[in-house]
Amino acid sequence: MRIASWNVNSVRTRLDQVLAWLQANEPDVLCLQETKVSDDLFPLQAFQEIGYHCAISGQKAYNGVALISREPLEDVQVGFEALLPEDPQAPQLSEQKRVISGLLDGVRVLNLYVPNGSSLKSEKYPYKLEWLACLQRYLAVQEEQGDPLCMVGDFNIGLEDRDLPDPERLSGTIMASNPERTALRTALGDRLTDVFRVFEPSSGHWSWWDYRSGAWDRDLGWRIDHIYLSEELLGCATGCVIDKQPRGNVQPSDHAPVVVNLAWPPEEEDDDESWP
C-alpha cells in the first residue's frame, strides 16, 4: 500500500500537476491539504476520469483537505467532532476544514492540515496550540477504536532542529517553538512514529520551501510535512521519501509530496507445512 501527502496550495490551480503526479506515482491514497475550494466546486470529475475516488472537506479560499483514493474509502470522518461529539472546543476548531479520515484495508488514514500560527505574537498562535491539544484528545479516541493509524499532513512544525535549515537562527520561532513542538509530541505520545526518520536520520531533507527569498534555488527548506505510523504499520514500512520533483515545476506548490510504502496487508501465514 502506498500513501502520499501533499499540500498543493489550491487544488484547482495545481490540478494538472496533481493529476500528472498521481498517474506517475500511483498511490493508493493521496492526501491533499490546502485545497482552497468549497465542496461544490471541487474538481471531482477530473479525478474520477483517471480512476480515483474523492472524499473531501473544503471551504472557500482557505484550508481544505481531501482524500484521493484508488478504491473508495470506508467510514469517512470529517472534523474533530466526528470522534469528539461532547468536546466543548471541537465544534469551533472544526469550522476551519483541516481534518478528514477514511479506512482502507483496515488502515485508518488520517489527513491533517495543522494551523500555521503566523507568528508567536499572533492570535493564530494560541489557536494552533488549542488545535493541537484537541488533536491529542481526538487521537486518544482513535486509539480506543483499535484501527492501525497512518496520520499524514502538513503539520506546520519542524519537530527537531534537523528539520530546519538554520536551527541557530530559527529554533524558537514560529513552526519551531517549544510550546508547539511539545504540543505535537504530546499528541503523538508513544504510539506514533515519524516514519521518514526511520529511513533518513540526516538533516538537509525538506518538504517545504518558502516562495520568498529564493528558498528553493538556495535549498533552504523545512521538513514540516510528516507521516506518522502506529506500531502495527511501522513494522510494515518499506520506505518513505520526499519527492522534490514537483517543487521544481513551473507554478509549483511550495510543498513537495511525501510518500510511504507499506507491505500491507501483511502476508498470510503459510500453512502448507502443517498440511497432512
Add this chain to the structure above:
DNA sequence: ATGTCTTTGATTCAAAGA
C-alpha cells in the same frame, strides 16, 4: 528585509493568509 504566491472582493488593484 515585507521578500512571493493564491484567493477574494471591490473595480485594475489591495488585503489577507501562508
